[in-house]
Amino acid sequence: MTMRVIAAALLAAGVLAGAVATPAAAAEPACADLGGTVDTAQVCTVHIENPTYTVDFTFPADYPDQQALIGYLTQTRDGFVNVAEMPGSWNLPYVLDGKGTGYRSGPDDGGTRSVVFEVYENVGGAHPQTWYKSFNWDVAKKAPISFASLFKPETRPLDVIFPIVQSEVSRQLGVDSPITATDGLDPAKYSEFALTDDSIIFFFGQGEVMAGAGGALQATVPRSAVASMLA
Numbered sequence: 583m584t585m586r587v588i589a590a591a592l593l594a595a596g597v598l599a600g601a602v603a604t605p606a607a608a609a610e611p612a613c614a615d616l617g618g619t620v621d622t623a624q625v626c627t628v629h630i631e632n633p634t635y636t637v638d639f640t641f642p643a644d645y646p647d648q649q650a651l652i653g654y655l656t657q658t659r660d661g662f663v664n665v666a667e668m669p670g671s672w673n674l675p676y677v678l679d680g681k682g683t684g685y686r687s688g689p690d691d692g693g694t695r696s697v698v699f700e701v702y703e704n705v706g707g708a709h710p711q712t713w714y715k716s717f718n719w720d721v722a723k724k725a726p727i728s729f730a731s732l733f734k735p736e737t738r739p740l741d742v743i744f745p746i747v748q749s750e751v752s753r754q755l756g757v758d759s760p761i762t763a764t765d766g767l768d769p770a771k772y773s774e775f776a777l778t779d780d781s782i783i784f785f786f787g788q789g790e791v792m793a794g795a796g797g798a799l800q801a802t803v804p805r806s807a808v809a810s811m812l813a
């Protein structure tokens with residue numbers, strides 16, 4: 583069992599109970615919930631350091647649904663700290679680093695907003711983990727966007743997306759057909775994404791679509807390739 587799974591199990595009692603996302607009224611209080619500060623560029627920065635562990639988070643403080651970000655980061659931090667403070671923890675200090683990058687499409691008063699966290703976790707083992715977590719928001723509808731809601735019902739976007747992702751990952755790694763059809767046509771593998779005016783960028787953590795040696799990956803799909811299927 584990986585340390586990430588252990589951390590998740592420690593939180594199974596419901597760290598996020600009642601944390602259904604609603605847009606924060608102001609960025610500063612949301613950031614302050616994590617003990618962070620917002621700079622003039624509207625970036626929240628959180629830093630916690632002690633002999634046992636180090637935690638660093640950065641993310642755009644102007645994303646419309648701040649509480650969704652805070653809820654996820656709180657859960658991730660608490661699980662990590664629980665592992666770091668377990669009796670027998672070794673090779674300290676442990677490290678958790680979550681860098682959130684903002685993306686947008688459309689006008690300021692419409693379109694979409696996205697934040698994608700690249701999360702690095704080292705809990706003393708030989709193989710640190712890197713994974714992604716994304717948040718997407720429909721500004722006009724004031725609602726989150728999932729992979730399922732991104733496309734019209736009864737369409738088959740992965741028939742178009744998978745070959746593009748396969749080609750992109752092959753180019754990056756220099757390996758032919760690195761992703762199996764089982765993984766490549768599984769909608770669950772595409773849950774982490776960001777939207778721009780021109781593209782849909784998909785993010786894959788270590789081992790999610792191929793052997794962990796491939797590391798964390800991302801692939802860009804032109805919006806024009808799936809334009810007829812977008813909701």
